[in-house]
Amino acid sequence: xxxxxxKRSTLANRAIAASAALLLGGGGLVAANFYASAxxxxxxxxxxxxxxxxxxxxxxxxxxxxxxxxxxxxxDQRLAVDRELATLDSQITTYYQRFxxxxxxxxxxxxxxQNQILSPLKNERQVVIQRIVSLIDRSAERPQGxxxxxxxxxxxxxxxxxxDGDQNNNDQNDGQDDGxxxDGGQxxGQxxGQxxxxxxxDGGxxxxxxxxxxxxxxxGGQAGNGPVAGDFVEIESIEPNVDDPQQQGxxxxxxxxxxxxxxxxxxxxxxxxxxAPGVSNGAHHMHDYVGNQANDAFASDDDLANGDTTCxxxxxxxxxYWPVLRVQNGQNEFDADQDGxxxxxxxxxxxxxxxxxxxxVGNPQSKVTAMPKFLRIITGDAKSFTNGDANANASWSCxxxxxxxxxxxxxxxxxxxxxxxxxxxxxxxxGQNIDSANHRTHVDFAEEDGSCPNGFQAIPQLVQRIVxxxxxxxxxxxxxxxxxxDSFPEQLHKPITDHGDFINVFxxxxxxxxxxxxxxxxxxx
Numbered sequence: 074x075x076x077x078x079x080k081r082s083t084l085a086n087r088a089i090a091a092s093a094a095l096l097l098g099g100g101g102l103v104a105a106n107f108y109a110s111a112x113x114x115x116x117x118x119x120x121x122x123x124x125x126x127x128x129x130x131x132x133x134x135x136x137x138x139x140x141x142x143x144x145x146x147x148x149d150q151r152l153a154v155d156r157e158l159a160t161l162d163s164q165i166t167t168y169y170q171r172f173x174x175x176x177x178x179x180x181x182x183x184x185x186x187q188n189q190i191l192s193p194l195k196n197e198r199q200v201v202i203q204r205i206v207s208l209i210d211r212s213a214e215r216p217q218g219x220x221x222x223x224x225x226x227x228x229x230x231x232x233x234x235x236x237d238g239d240q241n242n243n244d245q246n247d248g249q250d251d252g253x254x255x256d257g258g259q260x261x262g263q264x265x266g267q268x269x270x271x272x273x274x275d276g277g278x279x280x281x282x283x284x285x286x287x288x289x290x291x292x293g294g295q296a297g298n299g300p301v302a303g304d305f306v307e308i309e310s311i312e313p314n315v316d317d318p319q320q321q322g323x324x325x326x327x328x329x330x331x332x333x334x335x336x337x338x339x340x341x342x343x344x345x346x347x348x349a350p351g352v353s354n355g356a357h358h359m360h361d362y363v364g365n366q367a368n369d370a371f372a373s374d375d376d377l378a379n380g381d382t383t384c385x386x387x388x389x390x391x392x393x394y395w396p397v398l399r400v401q402n403g404q405n406e407f408d409a410d411q412d413g414x415x416x417x418x419x420x421x422x423x424x425x426x427x428x429x430x431x432x433x434v435g436n437p438q439s440k441v442t443a444m445p446k447f448l449r450i451i452t453g454d455a456k457s458f459t460n461g462d463a464n465a466n467a468s469w470s471c472x473x474x475x476x477x478x479x480x481x482x483x484x485x486x487x488x489x490x491x492x493x494x495x496x497x498x499x500x501x502x503x504g505q506n507i508d509s510a511n512h513r514t515h516v517d518f519a520e521e522d523g524s525c526p527n528g529f530q531a532i533p534q535l536v537q538r539i540v541x542x543x544x545x546x547x548x549x550x551x552x553x554x555x556x557x558x559d560s561f562p563e564q565l566h567k568p569i570t571d572h573g574d575f576i577n578v579f580x581x582x583x584x585x586x587x588x589x590x591x592x593x594x595x596x597x598x
Contacts, residue, residue, distance in 0.1 A: 130180050130229060131179060131180060131186075131227040131228060131229055132176075132228075132229055132565065133169070133172075133227070133228060133298075133458070133459065133563045133564075133565055134165055134168060134169050134172060134190070134194070134225055134226075134227060134228075134459075134563045135225060135226045135227070135228045135459040135563075136161075136165050136194075136198070136222075136225035136226075136459070137221075137222035137224075137225075138222075138456060138460055139158060139161060139202060139205070139219060139222045140158055140510065140511045140512075141460075141511055142216070142218060142219055142222055143205075143209070143216055143219070143510050143511065144216065144510060145209070145213050145214065145216075145510055146209060146213070146510040147209065147211075147212035147213040149211075149212055150208045150209060150211060150212055150213075152350060152351055153208050154205055154208050154209065155348065155349055155350055155351070155352070156349070156350075156351055156352055157201050157204050157205045157208070158205070158348075158349070159348075159349040159352040159355045160201050161198060161201055161202075162349075162355070162357060162561065163357075164194060164197050164198060164201070165194070165225070165561070165563055166357055166417060166561065166562050166563070168190050168193075168194045168225075169562045169563040170418075170562065171189065171190060172186075172190055172227070173297065173298065173418075173562075175189070179227070186227060190227070191224070191225060191226070191227070194225055195223050195224045195225065198222075198223040198224075198225070199220065199223045202219050202220060202222065202223055203220075205219065206219055206220075228459070294401045294555050294557060294566060295401040295402075295403060295420055295421060295553075295555075296401060296418045296419060296420045296421070296557075296566065297418060298418050298562055298563075298565050298566065299557065299565035299566040299567065300483065300546075300555055300557045300565070300566045300567065300568075301548075302546070302548050304482060304483055304557075304566075304567060304568060305482060305483045305484070305485050305546050305555075306479065306482040306483075306484065306485065307484075307485045307487075308470060308471045308474045308477055308479070308484040308485065308486055308487070308490075309474070309487060311474075311477040311479065312477065313476040313477050314476070314477060314478060315475075315476045315477070315478055317437075318437045318521065318522060318523050319437065320437050321437055321438040321439075321522075321523065323438065323439050323440065324435065324436065324437050324438060324439070324523075325435030325436050325439065325440045325441050325531070325591045325592045325594070326434075326435050326437075326591075326594050327434075327435055327590045327591040327592065327593055327594045327595045327596060327597070328432050328433065328434050328435075328590075328591065328595075328596050328597070329432070329433040329533065329586075329587040329590050329591055329597045329598065330430070330431065330432045330433075330596075330597070330598040331384055331385075331386060331389050331391075331431050331432075331433070331598065332384065332385045332386075332431075332598065333363040333364045333382070333383045333384040333385070333389070333393060333429070333431065334363050334383045334384075334429065335363070335425055335426040335427070335428065335429045336361045336362060336363050336383075336425060336426070336429075337425065338366070338383060340361075340362040340363075340366060340368075341359050341360065341361065341362070341397065341408070341423070342359070342360060342362075342368075342369055342370075342413070343355070343356045343357060343358055343359050343360065343408075343412055343413020343414075343417070344356060344360075344368075344369050344370035345360075345370065345574070346368055346369065346370055346372055346392070346574075346576070347449045347451055347508070347512055347574055347576065348451065348512055349370060350370060350371075351370055351371060352370050353370055353412070354412035354413050354417075355370055356396075356413065356455070356561075357412075357413060357417045357561045357562065358396050358397075358413055358417060358419050358455075358559035358560055358561060359396065359397045359408060359413045359414060359419060359423070359559050360394040360395060360396060360397065360559075360574075361394060361395055361396075361397050361426075362392065362393070362394045363383055363384075363393050363394075363429060364382050364383060364384050364389065364390065364391045364392050364393045364578075365377050365380045365381075365382055365390050365391060365392035365576070365578055366380055366381040366382065366383065367379070367380025367381070368380070368392045368394065368576075374447050377390060377392060377447070377576065377578050378390065378578060380578075386583065386598075388579060388580045388582065388583035389578070389579050389580075389583060390578040390579075390580075391575065391576060391577050391578045391579055392574075392575070392576045392578065393431060393537070393573070393574070393575055394573070394574050395494075395496075395537075395539065395571075395572065395573045395574065396455075396558045396559040396560065396571065396572070397419075397423045397424070397558075397559050398423075398424045398426075398492075398494070398541055398543070398556055398557070398558055398559075399419065399420070399421035399422060399423055399424065399556065399557060399558075399559065400421050400422050400424060400543055400544065400554055400555070400556045401420055401421035401554060401555050401556070401557060402421055402422055402554035403421075403554070404421065404422040405420075406420070406421065406422055406423050413559075417561070417562050418562045419559045419560070419566075421554075421557075424541050424543055424556070426539045426540055426541055427491060427540050427541060427542045428538075428539070428540040429537075429538070429539050429540075430537070430538040431535060431536070431537050431538075432535075432536045432538075433533035433534065433535055433536070433587055433591065434533065434534050434536055434591065435531075435533065435534070435591040435592065436500065436519065436523050436525075436531035436534070437519075437522070437523035438519075438522060438523035438524050438531075439523075439524070439525075439531050440531070440592045441500075441531045441532055441533050441588055441591055441592060442502075442530050442531065442532060442588065443532070443584045443585060443587075443588050444502065444532045444533065444577045444579070444584065445502075445507055445577070446507075446577060446578065446579070446581070446584075447507050447576060447577060447578065448502070448507045448508075448516075448576070448577040449507060449508045449512065449574075449575070449576050449577075450498050450499055450516055450535070450574070450575045450576075450577075451512050451513065451572065451573075451574050452466045452467075452496050452497070452498045452499060452572060452573050452574075452575075453465060453466040453467045453496065453570075453571055453572030453573060454466075454570065454572060455560065455561060455564065455570050455572050456561060456564055456570065457564075457567070457569040457570045458560075458564045458565060458567040458569060458570055459563065459564065462480070462481070462569060464513065465480060465481075465569050465570075466496060466497070466572070467480070467494060467495075467496055467568070467569070467571030467572060467573075468480065468493075468494070468495045468496070468497075469482065469483055469484050469492070469493070469494060469568055469571070470484055470492075470493045470495070471484050471486035471487070471490040471491065471492060471493060472486070472490050472491045472493055472540065473489075473490050474486075474490065475493060475495075478495075479568070480568075480569060481567070481568060481569040482568055483546070483556070483557070483568045485545050485546065486545065491540050491541060491542050491543075492540070492541045492543055492556065493538060493539070493540050493541075494538075494539045494541075494558075494571060495536070495537065495538045495539070496535075496536070496537045496571075496572075496573040497534060497535075497536050498534055498535040498536070498537070498573070498575060499516035499517055499518050499534075500518065500519050500525075500531060500532060500533070500534035501516060501517040501518065501519055501525035501526060501529035501530065501531060501532065502515065502516055502529060502530055502532045503515050503516070503517075503528060503529055504528070504529070504530050517529055519531070533587055533588065533591055535575055537573055541556070543556045544556070558570065558571050
């Protein structure tokens with residue numbers, strides 16, 4: 074799959090100007106009654122819908138993440154539970170499509186929305202949640218309170234959610250966020266970048282409040298569910314915001330680089346082996362794969378161990394995958410009528426990266442220890458737009474400006490600069506498990522000074538950098554096109570939903586070589 078050729082708008086800031094046009098009423102739904110905001114949806118409680126202020130419209134379905142309320146999944150029930158969790162995602166996708174097909178009526182008739190979307194969705198979720206409870210109860214302590222996660226709400230698409238609403242979420246989850254947001258200084262920089270983006274793009278965010286009322290139909294990208302103009306900001310308007318931690322006396326400051334290509338093989342699927350094993354289209358968006366070539370939803374550890382790899386060093390059969398980046402330019406892709414693609418409202422031309430760099434680095438305070446084989450790590454959150462940013466961990470920037478990182482905006486890069494996505498994976502391991510119930514708690518982010526939480530040990534940290542030569546966004550006229558990461562349909566292609574997945578399939582000798590290299594301060598590949 075070749076890259077789209079580079080196209081440049083004569084005015085890169087047309088995307089920002091488009092926001093102003095939206096604010097002034099450029100093509101969109103006008104509802105008589107607006108009853109949802111980005112900060113609180115309506116529906117889903119016994120007291121009935123909460124009436125919101127006028128001027129905002131609902132644009133997505135917001136459902137609690139059930140897995141976050143599950144403390145333990147017994148090994149003998151893990152596959153069955155993961156399949157039920159994937160069923161919950163499929164339900165949301167189905168009802169989001171119903172919502173999108175009837176959006177105008179949903180906006181103006183809350184009874185219709187309650188009866189045709191929220192109530193039946195709740196009922197279907199309750200059935201699946203009850204099955205999950207029963208499965209866990211067979212081999213472990215019966216989970217309590219899962220039924221409370223069945224109701225969903227409708228909420229507005231407002232970028233301020235990621236600033237005000239998510240800030241509240243951060244306040245409630247300081248412990249978790251502090252570990253993440255200070256991982257090598259990356260997310261501390263991201264948070265500053267987010268704030269910087271809002272300070273320098275107030276018009277964009279403000280316009281997005283109203284622009285999204287109609288933007289998802291007429292100006293929200295050709296998928297019909299985003300992105301919108303307010304999701305972009307010029308990188309040159311952001312102040313530098315990256316601050317790496319200081320190296321301590323016992324730091325492990327070496328690096329180990331693995332070269333596995335840029336997915337020139339064109340290996341794509343919409344499975345998710347980590348979160349939805351045994352489920353086709355478990356991700357509801359398409360992934361790029363490099364490294365292991367046996368990766369699909371049905372791959373066992375043995376399949377991965379025996380699979381081919383695109384990595385130059387054949388001792389690295391690890392799997393690395395992430396959502397594809399597309400340019401929504403009216404060009405159909407091979408998956409235009411397939412699950413993960415057009416059937417899940419991911420449209421446009423898939424972009425092959427111009428560069429993919431994967432480097433394992435050490436810890437600024439201590440030596441690192443070997444990762445166990447088949448360790449699974451998910452970094453970022455594919456549902457950050459509705460879940461909040463507690464687990465968000467993607468950075469967006471431009472070549473030549475990588476001291477400026479964005480978390481909840483796509484960058485508009487100047488002429489000659491390319492778009493950069495980067496991830497710093499969790500670098501602390503609990504010393505026991507290769508996975509966990511929510512696929513997160515067996516690994517963690519380092520503290521601000523680089524130390525691991527109590528009971529965790531430092532492991533090599535995967536730092537992934539993906540570069541694209543894509544045109545700047547244009548939201549108007551015959552040449553309209555925007556780039557966006559694939560997402561679950563209800564996540565509206567927001568940049569904050571970007572994420573990466575890694576399964577360690579290094580052979581033992583190469584893993585030990587990596588650890589020695591990093592601990593001894595050498596640069597190896």
